[in-house]
Amino acid sequence: xxxxxxxxxxxxxxxxxxxxxxxxxxxxxxxxxxxxxxxxxxxxxxxxxxxxxxxxxxxxxxxxxxxxxxxxxxxxxxxxxxxxxxxxxxxxxxxxxxxxxxxxxxxxxxxxxxxxxxxxxxxxxxxxxxxxxxxxxxxxxxxxxxxxxxxxxxxxxxxxxxxxxxxx
Numbered sequence: 001x002x003x004x005x006x007x008x009x010x011x012x013x014x015x016x017x018x019x020x021x022x023x024x025x026x027x028x029x030x031x032x033x034x035x036x037x038x039x040x041x042x043x044x045x046x047x048x049x050x051x052x053x054x055x056x057x058x059x060x061x062x063x064x065x066x067x068x069x070x071x072x073x074x075x076x077x078x079x080x081x082x083x084x085x086x087x088x089x090x091x092x093x094x095x096x097x098x099x100x101x102x103x104x105x106x107x108x109x110x111x112x113x114x115x116x117x118x119x120x121x122x123x124x125x126x127x128x129x130x131x132x133x134x135x136x137x138x139x140x141x142x143x144x145x146x147x148x149x150x151x152x153x154x155x156x157x158x159x160x161x162x163x164x165x166x167x168x
Contacts, residue, residue: 007144007148007151008144009143009144009147012144012147012148012151013079015151015155016076016079016080016147016151017079017080017083019151019154019155020080020083020166023159023161023166024161024166025080025084025161025166026080026083026084028161029080029084029161029166030084031081031084031085032116033163034077034080034081034084035077035081035112035115035116037077038074038077038078038081038112039112041070041073041074041077042074042105042108042109042112044070044073045067045070045071045073045074045135046105048063048066048067048069048070049067049070049101049105049135049139051063051066052064052066052067052139053101064139064140064141067135067139067141068136068139068141068145068146068149068150069146069149069150069153071132071135071136071141071143071146071147071150072146072147072148072149072150072151073150074108074128074132075129075132075143075146075147075150076147076150076151076154078112078125078128078129078132081115081125082122082125085121087121087122087125088122101135101138104131104134104135104138105135107127107131108128108131108132108135111124111125111127111128111131112124112128114127115128129143132146
């Protein structure tokens, strides 16, 4: 019986960057376009979280998959942004504190705005990942499983680059 290898966060980062390179995002994309994509994914994730918390219990399962996908998608866009900006991208996420989803989304938004303003972008990429990890924990997920799920979805995706953004 062969066991499947579990991807580490570093393995996933490498796969994400290779995917972005294969799709032409690294050659034709811009950090600004990638940040715009990050904001789009944050909004979709916030909508998924809101839906999850307002659905009756039997419908939670499909909504939690949207939350998982959203968290992973935001991570992927930040990872690609870091590569486009020549930033070191560390996937360290620490801390045992718990926070409300509202505070987490405020902090993710603040982090991305600080990245956009070029206020120590490398630090704020890491901060954004910290908050994504907290959001995953709030929903009984791990950041790694969210990123792996999203990577497995995008790995099969076809599309093209339009104005520096990959369109499926």
